[in-house]
């Protein structure tokens with residue numbers, strides 16, 4: 363398997379592999395990762411590092427996948443604050459006291475699609491299989507955030523809701539917020555229906571914010587570009603927003619993709635946390 367990207371690195375630890383943004387690696391107060399399919403124990407359509415308990419995989423194998431992944435990152439499973447995603451725009455502010463540290467499992471935040479914390483010892487996690495992962499941080503105030511943004515979350519402006527919490531709850535300046543967008547299904551592959559396109563148009567943002575191509579008589583949306591432009595409109599600086607060039611559907615052997623498999627798949631995990 364050949365991995366080609368100008369924006370992300372692939373990191374190997376034994377047979378496990380995960381992706382990181384080159385630009386975010388420069389910030390030493392955080393660690394972040396986007397898990398790949400490689401290095402787990404799940405079989406068949408979940409092969410091999412499936413991190414979702416709710417897509418039909420055997421619980422015991424998913425538990426083992428977490429053990430493998432967590433030990434590679436040097437974290438414990440009970441440090442994970444996991445988003446219980448519903449394609450909404452609710453952001454949870456997470457403290458260590460919100461985690462069930464007496465459990466061996468992670469703590470799930472129900473009805474939540476984005477998480478934010480300023481505490482070391484809290485590992486934020488969202489789950490993806492084509493939907494966009496939005497990594498966010500403020501190196502000045504030492505805050506990290508993560509959002510799950512499919513097309514529904516995108517039109518509900520989940521990325522801006524997360525950025526807004528940086529400012530309103532944690533006192534960030536918009537100028538200091540750094541953002542990594544991706545991986546997700548790319549504009550190469552994300553064909554949408556006319557009705558989905560209408561939802562994007564209803565954002566009342568300039569049409570140029572909705573790049574789509576109909577040269578093959580197909581409507582295609584660039585989720586990263588839409589989110590980037592929504593964040594620019596919110597007030598983030600363009601030089602602080604980094605887009606991944608990795609498409610989950612084009613990389614279906616490396617990453618789980620919903621569309622590439624007609625939904626028969628496992629789930630990738632996004633993680634970000636502040637180091638002690």
Ligand SMILES: [Zn+2]
Pocket residue numbers: 547548549550551609610611612
């Ligand atoms: Zn693609």
